[in-house]
Amino acid sequence: MFAARTAKTIKLLLVIFMVVPVLTGCWDRLEIEERAVVLGISVDLEKPEAAKEESDVSHLRGAFPVPHQRLLRVAVQIALPGRIPLGPGEGGGGGGGGSEGTVWVIDVVGHTLDDALMNLQQQVSGRIFFGHLRVIVVSEAFARHGMQNLNDYLRRNPEVRRMAWMMISKGSALEVMKAAPELERVPSLYLMSTLDNAVRLGKFPVNYVGMFWSNTSKKGQEAFLPYVEIHKEQNIQVKGMAIFKNDNMVGSTMPFDIASYMVVKGINPAGYRGFVPIGSNPEQTVTIYATSRKSSIKASIRNGKPYFKVSVFTEINMEEKISEQFSVNSSEVLKEIEDNNRRALTKACENLIEKTQKAQSDIFGFGEYVRAKLPNYWNKKVITKEAWQKMYQDVDVEIAISTRMRRVGMKAK
Amino acid sequence: MKDERQITAIQSAAILVSTIIGVGVLALPLFAVRAGESGAPLVTVVSVLLAFVGLAVISLLGMRFPNKSITQYSEDIIGKWPGRIGSALIIAYFAVLSALTAREFGEVVITSVLTRTPLEVTVIVMLLLAALATRNSVTTFAYIHHFYFPLLLFPALLIVALSLKNAEGLNLQPMWGNVSWVRPEMVEGILTITALFQGSFIMTTVIPAMRRPEKALTASAWAMLIAGGLYVTIVAATVGVFGSEEIKNLLWPTLELAKGTSLPANVLERLDAAFLAVWVTAVFTTLFSSYFFTIKEASKLFRLGDHKMFSFFLLPAVYVMAMLPRSILHMYEIIENFGRIGLIFTIAYPLMLWLIALVRRKRGSQ
Amino acid sequence: MLRRPRKPRKSASSNVQDHSLDQALEQTQDKLLGKELAQTEHFFTNLLGINNDFVIRRFHVFGRHPAVMCYYANMVDQALINKDILKPFMYVPSHLEGKDFGLEQLPEVLLNDAIYHSACKLERSIEALVNAILQGNTIVIVDGLEEAFLIDTRNIDKRSIDTPATEQVIRGPREGFIELLGTNISLLRYRLQTSDLRIRTMEIGRRTKSKVAVCYMEGITNPDLVAEVDKRLSKIDIDAVLDSGYLEQFIEDNHYSPFPQVQYMERPDKVAANLLEGRVAIMVDGSPMALVVPTVFNQFYQTVEDFTERFLLMSALRLARLIALMFSLVFPSLYVAIISFNPELIPTEFAVAVAGGRAGVPFPAIIEVLVIEISMEVLREATIRLPQQVGGALSIVGVLVVGQAAVSAGFASPITVVIIALTTIGSFATPAYNAALALRLLRFPLIIMAGIFGLYGVMIGLIVIANHILSLKSFGVPYMSPLVPGNFEGMKDTVIRAPFTWMRKRPSFLFPQDRTRLSSQTANDQAASKGSPLNPLKFKEERKDTEE
Secondary structure (H helix, E strand, C coil): CCCHHHHHHHHHHHHHHHHHHHHCCCCCCCCHHHEEEEEEEEEEEECHHHHHHCCCCCCCCCCCCCCCCCEEEEEEEEECCCCCCCCCCCCCCCCCCCCCCCEEEEEEEECCHHHHHHHHHHHCCCEEECCCCCEEEEEHHHHHHCCHHHHHHHHHCCCCCCCCEEEEECCCHHHHHHCCCCCCCCHHHHHHHHHHHHHHHCCCCCCCHHHHHHHHHCCCCCCEEEEEEECCCCCEEEEEEEEEECCEEEEECCHHHHHHHHHHHCCCCCCCEEEEECCCCCCCEEEEEEEEEEEEEEEEEECCEEEEEEEEEEEEEEEEECCCCCCCCCHHHHHHHHHHHHHHHHHHHHHHHHHHHHCCCCCCCHHHHHHHHCHHHHHHHHCCHHHHHHHHCCCEEEEEEEEEEEEECECCC | CHHHCCECHHHHHHHHHHHHCCHHHCCHHHHHHHHHHHHHHHHHHHHHHHHHHHHHHHHHHHHHCCCCCHHHHHHHHHCHHHHHHHHHHHHHHHHHHHHHHHHHHHHHHHHHCCCCCCHHHHHHHHHHHHHHHCCCCHHHHHHHHHHHHHHHHHHHHHHHHHHHHHCCHHHHCCCCCCCCCCCHHHHHHHHHHHHCCHHHHHHHHHHHHECCHHHHHHHHHHHHHHHHHHHHHHHHHHHHHHCHHHHCCCCCHHHHHHHCCCCHHHCCCCCHHHHHHHHHHHHHHHHHHHHHHHHHHHHHHCCCCCCHHHHHHCHHHHHHHHHCCCCHHHHHHHHHHHHHHHHHHHHHHHHHHHHHHHHHCCCCCC | CCCCCCCCCCCHHHHCCCCCCCHHHHHHCCCECCCCHHHHHHHHHHHHCCCCCEEEEEEEECCCEEEEEEEEHHHECHHHHHHHHHHHHHCCCHHHCCCCCCCCCHHHHHHHHHCCCCCEEEECEHHHHHHHHHCCCEEEEECCCCCEEEECCECCCCCCCCCCCCCCCCCCCCCCCCCCHHHHHHHHHHHCCCCCEEEEEEEECCCCCEEEEEEEECCCCCHHHHHHHHHHHHCCCCCCCCCHHHHHHHHCCCCCCCCCCCEEECCHHHHHHHHHHCCEEEEECCCCCEEEECCCHHHHHCCCHHHHCCHHHHHHHHHHHHHHHHHHHHHHHHHHHHHHCCHHHCCHHHHHHHHHHHCCCCCCHHHHHHHHHHHHHHHHHHHHHCCHHHHHHHHHHHHHHHHHHHHHCCCCCHHHHHHHHHHHHHHHCCCCHHHHHHHHHHHHHHHHHHHHHCHHHHHHHHHHHHHHHHHCEECCEECCCCCCCCCCCHHHHCCCCCCCCCCCECCHHHCCCCCECCCHHHHHHHHCCCCCCCCHHHHHHHHHHHHC
C-alpha cells in the first residue's frame, strides 16, 4: 500500500522521533554532590519585626496576604559532603575525632514554609534535597499556633519520607537543630537515633511522621508527638508527649504518662521503671520495670454513652531495692508488690485519660473503637471528628490491670 | 497457521494477570476508599466479581468460536455491518485506553520521581517501547507476558507482606464501612475499579491462538483469582496501614505504602524507587496488551495480513490523545468517566453477543 | 579477512553449488585424463610447477611402463611414499613373478596385488586429481592408462592435543580440539562409541574448500533439525571458510542481535553431551571450535563441573554465576541511576559519604562511569594480546594501580572504581565468552539510559533487552527455553542442577526422538540404600570370634 520511498521516509522520521528524547538531555540528573542534602528541619514562630530580615524572593515586602499566618523561622541542617566519613574517620579534610563541622545549620524567615524554603534556596548553592530528611523539629509555640501549613507542604513534596521523626521542642527549635552532642557524628542522626532507641527501649511508641498524619486524619483519634527539651550538655531529653487536637497542640504530658499510654495501648517493648512501696513505710520501696504488656479494649454503650473497658496484663521484674530493711524472698512479698503496682498504674492511667479528656484530645483512639466495633452508634450519633472530640470529654473508661511479677534479678533476697 | 496455536493455558493466565496489574494499582485504594471507607476491601471484592462476569462472558464466547477473535465472530453473530461498527468502537476505545494508560504513567513518573523531565518524553518513550514490542507475533507476545509475570507478582506480594507489620486491624473495621452502600459514590467507585480490569479483554485475541481453547474459562478464573486477590490484598494493606481517612489525602496510596516499607535491617530504605521499577514493567505489559489488541483487531477488521504496519502508524494518534487532558486532575476525571463508559463495551456488548449467539445457535468451527 | 563471494558465473551449472573450480582450472572443467603421459605431465607442470614444493617424479612401473608421480612435498608423508608407493610400483610382486600382463590389466594388478597402501583408488577426472594433489595426496599417472592412481598420503604437521585454552575446568577431561578435522572426529568418536553417531562431511568455501563435518545422533536428534542445518549450510557460497565463526554468521537466525544463537566449544566432552541432548555439532577443518546448534540462553552460564561435581554445591555456584552475569549487566547503570537521580534509596550515612567521595570529582557520575568503563574495556583488550608473563601482571597492575591513581588524582571517585572492578570480575564469571561479550557491551546503552532517565531508564533498557531476547529463536527453539515457554522438566537444569535421578528425560524443547536418559530402574536403585561391606560392627564381631 505504501510506496517504498514513503516507507523509507517514515522509517527515517521514526528514527529521529526516537532519538529526540535522548538528545534533549537529561533533565533530572542532579549529582549527589550538587545536592544540599537536608537532614533536619526546624520551624519556629518569629516576631513580626523579623520581617526585616526577609528577602524579597517570592513576593514584595509587605504585600503578602497574611491572615493569621505569623512569621516562621526555618532552619535546615545540611550535610557537608566529605565531612561525614564512613569508617574510622579517614578521608576528607578534618580527621581528628568529633563532629566538628559535619553539618551546616542555616536559618531564614518566611511567611509560610515554602516561602521560607525559597528564601533559603537563594542562599544555598546546591539544590535542596529532602530525600534524606530524618528529623523535623517544631517549636511548641508553632505547634500551638497550628501545623496545617507544615503538614500540607510535607505531604505534597514527593521527596519526604513518612518514616521521618517529627518532634515538638519546648523552647526554641533552632537550638535543638544546632545542638551537636559528641556522641554521634551527625546531629540530626543523633536526634533520630535518640527516638529510634527510645522506641527500641520501650520508652516511646513508634510514631513516625506518617503515623502522625494518619492519626490526625482519623475521625476517632487524635495524634501526638514526642515532646523534647534540650539540656545543658546539648543533649535532648524526651519530656513526654505533645497531644494534639486536629492540627494544633493542646497540651503536653509528663514522661511517665508515656508509660501509661503504652500500658493502655499494650505497646511493647516496655521500658519504664516505677517505684512501688510495700506497706506504708517509705523505706520499703522497690523499683520494678515492665517487660511486656498486653491490652485489649472493649467498647460498649451504657446510658447512651460509649463505655470502654481496658484490660491490661503486664509482666514486671524487680530491679532494685531501696534499703536492706526488708527482704524480697517469698512469693507473698511479690504478690504485695504486684497489688501495689496495679493500684499505682491504674491511677496513673486514669490521670492521663482525664488529662486528655479535658483537652478533648483522644490520643488513645477510643473513638476508632466506637467507629469500628459499634458502627451503628457511630453512624447515628457521632459521624464527624468534631462530634467525637466533644463527646470524648464525657465517656467513661474503666481500667483493669493485672500484673505478674516474674523475676527479681540475681540476688536471692 | 499451525505454529500460531502455541499459547498454553498457563500462559494465557499469565497474560491476563500481567495485563490487569498495571497503572491503576497506584490509585486503586483511593477509589476504593472514596466509595466505601474502611469497607474498601469489600468494595474491591465486589468489583472483582463484576469484572469476572465480563471476563467469563468473553471466555465463553471465545470457547464458542475458537478460531476467531471478536472482530470476526461479532460479524457472524449480529451481521456484517453492525459487527464491524461494534468492533470499530471497541478498537477505538482501546486506543483511547492505551493513550490514557501512557498518560497516567507519565504523570506518576514526573510527579514522584523525575520531576523535571517533560511529560512528553516519558509518554513517548513508553509508547515507543510498546510499539516496538508489538511488532512481534502473538506467540512472542505470550512469551513476554509469561516472562514478566513472576517479576510483577513477587515484588508486589513482597512489598505488601513487608508493609503488613505496620497495619492495624482496627483500620479495616467495620468491614462494610461507616457509610451506606446505596450512595452514588459507591456505584461509581465499584464501576471505576471494575474498569481497571478491562485489560482482560485481550483474551479475545488470545483464545484463537491458544493450544486448547476449551481451557480458556479455567485460565480466566485463575487469572482473576490471582489479579483480583492481589488487588484486594493491596487495598487491605493500604487501608490497614494508613486508615481510610488518610488515604483520602493521598493521590497514590500504594506508592506511599511502598515508601514506608523497608527491608529488615534497613538494607534498603525507601523501597518506592524499587517499587516504581517493578511498576514500570507492569505498566509496560498493560500498555503492550491494549496496544497489541488495538493493532491486531484493526488489522483483522481491515482484513490485512499482518499487524506490523499499524504499530507505528497508529502511534502518533495515540500520542496526541495521550496529551489531550489538561492536568492531572482532569486526566483522572476522564479516566473515571471513560472507564465507566467502557464497561458498556467490555461487559454489556459481549454479554449481548453471547446471548444472541445462544439464541441464534451460532457456533464457530471447532 | 572475509572477502565478498564472487558473482555466480553465467554457465549452465552456475545455479548449483560450484565450489570446486579455481580460476586456473576454468578450461579443464569436466575434462578427463588422456592416454598421453607427456601431455598430462605438461599440463600439471604448467598448472602447479611454479610452486617450489611441487614434486614430479618419473619412474617406471614394474620396470617397463613410464609413469609420473606428483605431490606437494610439504604436505605428504615422505616415508610413506618411498616405502609404500614407489617401491611396490617399481617391483613386481613376488607371487606374480614372471607373469606377463598387458597395459589393460595393469590397473587391476596394481590395485589388487601390488600396492599395499590402504587408501588407493582410480580416478579419471582432472579436476579431482588436481584437488587431490592440493589436499596433500599423491597421484600416479601411467603412460597409456586413462585412469590415474590417487593415493591418500596427507600428513600435515599439527599441534598435540592440549588443554583447551578458552575453557578451563577443574574436574573434567583436559582434551581440546585441534585444527585438524580428522583428529577432532576421532576425539568425538571414542566418546560416543555407537553406530548412532553420524558424521557427514561437505566442502564449503570456493578457495579454501574446507571440509565441514555435521555430527548428530541418529535416533535422538530430530531429523527436521538435521535437514535444516544441511539446508542452511548448503546455501553458503563464499570464498573462504577460515574458521567456524564464518559459518556461524551465515547459519544464525538473527545476525543483528548481540546475543549469539550458535554456541561454540573447544571440548569434545561438551560436544558429546550436547549431541546426546539432541543437538547438532558442526566442525570445520582448520578450526578448533565446534559449533553446536540450537542454542538457548541457559547454556551460557553452565560449565562442565556442574555435572561432574556434587549437585547441591554446584547449584549454589550456578546461582552465583547467574548473579554475576546480571551484575555485569546492570551494576554500573544502577550506580549511575542511584547516585544521580535517586540517592534516597541508600542509607543516609552512606549517601553522605558517597557525596564526600565525589566532592572533588569534576565530572558528573555518568561521564565518570563511562570513561572508566571504556578504559577498562581497552585494558581488557590489551591484556588479551600481551604474552603470558606480561599479561597477568598488567591486569592486576591495571586495575589496582591505575584505579588507585585515578582516585588520588581526583579523576574518579573510589566507589566508581569499586563498582567497575566488581562488574568486570562479574563478567569473567560467565563461562561463555560470546555471551559475556554481549552483556558487557549492552552495559553501555544501559548506562546511557540510566544517565538520562535514572532508574526508570534502566528499567526501560532492561525491558527492551528482555523483549529482544524473548523474540529470538535459534532454529525454531525459543531463546529462553525452558523458562519460556514453561517446560518443567527442562527447568531442573537451569538455576539449579538437579541430581541425575531427577533428570530422567531429555529436555523436550529439542524434541528428541528418544526421551529417556536414565532408566527408572537406576533411579529406584539409587533411592534404595546401598550395601555396607566395611561396616565396623561386622568386623568387630568377627574379631571377637577369632580372639575367642
